[in-house]
Amino acid sequence: MATPTQTKCWVLANKPTKNPTLEGAQPTFTLKTENLPPLTANQLLVKTLYLSNDPAQRTWVGANVPEGRLYTKPIDVGQVMGARGIGEVIESTSAKAQKGDHVLISAGWTEYAVVGEDQVSAIESLPGGLSETHYLGALGGTGLTAYYGLLVQGEAKRGDKVVVSGAAGATGSMVVQIAKHILGAGSVIGIAGSDQKCLNYKSPSFAKDLRDATDANVDVYFDNVGGEILDMMLPLMALHGRIAACGAISAYNGEDALPLKNWFQVITMRLRIHGFIVLDYLNKAPEVRGVLKQAIADGKLRVDEKSQTVVSSSFEDIPRVWMKLFEGGNTGKLVTRL
C-alpha cells in the first residue's frame, strides 16, 4: 500500500447546546479530508482501528464552557473531534514502535494520523485471549475510573452498601463488579435504564423501588448521571455517606437546571461529595491494571465480550455510533471498529 498523504476526519462544525445533530443548518460535525504532514524524527503514522466512545467527549465540544473550567482543552470549531483509540503503525521513524504494532492513541476521529512517539503507548497482550479493545474499557481509563472513584473518592469499605447509577454502562458495570467481587461490599445496587439485574429508572415505581432496595442507608453512591437521580439519592444516604461524582450525563445534552430538592440532606447527614476526573490518576494506571488483571485471573472479575459493545462502522458513521451513548441503551463499553 502506498503511504497515504491525506486522511478523512470528522471536525467540529458547531458547538452543540442541546443534543448533537448531524442534520440541519447547524450540524455538530462535518466530514473533511486533510493533508497529512510528512514524518519527521520519532514519529509514527497510524491508522485508526478502534475508537473509544465516552460520555465525557460531549463535554469537550459543549457551547458555553467557560475558559479554564474543563479538565482538558475544549475542542474548537474546525478541530478534529477528540477520542481515544487503538491504531496500527503504518510507518515509523521511532525506535519505540514498528510497522504493524498496535498502540493506544488519542488522535480523535481521523482515519490516519501522524503522532509523536510520546503520544502513544504500547499494548501488552491480555490474558485469556481477551480482545485488545478492553484497553479502551475495563483495563483502560474506564477500569481506572471505576476503581479509583469507588475506593479512593468514595472511600468505599468492605461491607458498605453501594449504589451505582449508569450501572449498565462502561464505568458503572465495572464499579458494580469491583464493589461486589474485589471490595466485598455488603450490598451493591445498580440503577440503569434497561439491565435486568438493575433497578430500572424508567419504571413508574422506581422511587419506591430505590427506597426499598436501599433502606435509606447508602454508604457510597457512585454517580455517573447527576440530575434527578442524584437528587433522589440524597435522602437515601447514610449518615457520613460519600458520593463519588464521576459524571452527569443527564446534563450533558441540555442547559436546563437540575432541580435539587434535597440539598439540605448534604448538611444534616454530613455527606461528603467528591468530584473527580480519572486524568488525575493516570500515574496509578499500571498499578490498577495489575490489580484488575489479577482479579480476572482469580475469577473475581468477569471481563468478556459482555463488558463491551463493539460496533462495526464505516468512517462516515462514526458520529452516529457515538451518539448511541446518549440513547441509554448500550451495555458496557461502546467501541467503534473501523
Add this chain to the structure above:
Amino acid sequence: MATPTQTKCWVLANKPTKNPTLEGAQPTFTLKTENLPPLTANQLLVKTLYLSNDPAQRTWVGANVPEGRLYTKPIDVGQVMGARGIGEVIESTSAKAQKGDHVLISAGWTEYAVVGEDQVSAIESLPGGLSETHYLGALGGTGLTAYYGLLVQGEAKRGDKVVVSGAAGATGSMVVQIAKHILGAGSVIGIAGSDQKCLNYKSPSFAKDLRDATDANVDVYFDNVGGEILDMMLPLMALHGRIAACGAISAYNGEDALPLKNWFQVITMRLRIHGFIVLDYLNKAPEVRGVLKQAIADGKLRVDEKSQTVVSSSFEDIPRVWMKLFEGGNTGKLVTRL
C-alpha cells in the same frame, strides 16, 4: 419570691411548610401555661435570661422531615419550641450549681424549666468584661461551627482565597475573622445582604462583582445559605476547591427546588463538598474556646457588642424576635434578652 409552680412557654402548634407565621388559622406557635414538676434529686429550677436564635431551629420544626434524616429529634406539635439559652438557677438540689448561678441550658422557649444537672453547663467569666451572651455565639456553638467548618471541613490553609456567605450573620462573621486573623487567608470575601464590607447579593451587579472579586479561583467556600449563591459559586471555585456546607437558610422557609445549573463544575474542577453539623465537634468545644479566647487576648479576634445583636423582648414576643433571622437584616449573633 415564691417558687413558681407554673411556666409560660411557646409550643409548636403547626409545622410550617413555608414562612413561619403567628397569624391566621395555622399559626406556627402557640403560647401556653404549663405546670412545673417538683424538683427531685440533682435537678435545677432555672429561669430563662437569654435565648439563642439560630437558623437551624427552623429545620427542627419543618414539615416533611423524614424520620431519621435530621441531626436531632424533630420538635413535634405540642412540644415546647427548642432553643439554647442562658438561665439563672432559682432552686437547686444539685451539688454542681447553686441558687443565683448562670448556666447554659437547652430548655427552649420557656420562662422556667426543671432540668437535670447533666443538661446544663457552667459559665466561666469571659476576659475583658465581655457579656456572658457570647457563650451563645462567638465562644459557643457559633464560634465552634466557624472554626471547625473552615479549618477541618473546608481544609482551609494559610494563603487560601476564602468566600463566606451569610457573612454578616453570627457564623459567617466569625468565619471572616477567623480566616483573616487566625488562619491568615490570602483573601477573604464576604457575601451578605447589607454589610458595607461585603459583596451585596441584592445588588444588580452582584454576579459580576462576585466574579471580579474572586477571579474564579476560590479555594474554600463556606456556605451558610445554599440556593442560588451556591450555584453561582460552583463556576468560581479553583481546581480542587472545597465547599464547607454549613447551612441552607435560603431553603428553610420554602419547598422550592434549588435550580442548580453548574453541578458539572463539581466534577471538572474536582470539588470536595463536605456537609457538617457542629454537634459532631462538641468534644472539641473547650479546645476551640481556648484558641478563640487566646486570639481575643492577642487582639487577633474582635468579639464585642458588634458581634451580637441583643434584643430585649417580652416573653410574648420571642417568636417575633426569632423570625428576624429570616429577614436577612441582623448583624452578628441574634440573642433575645428576657
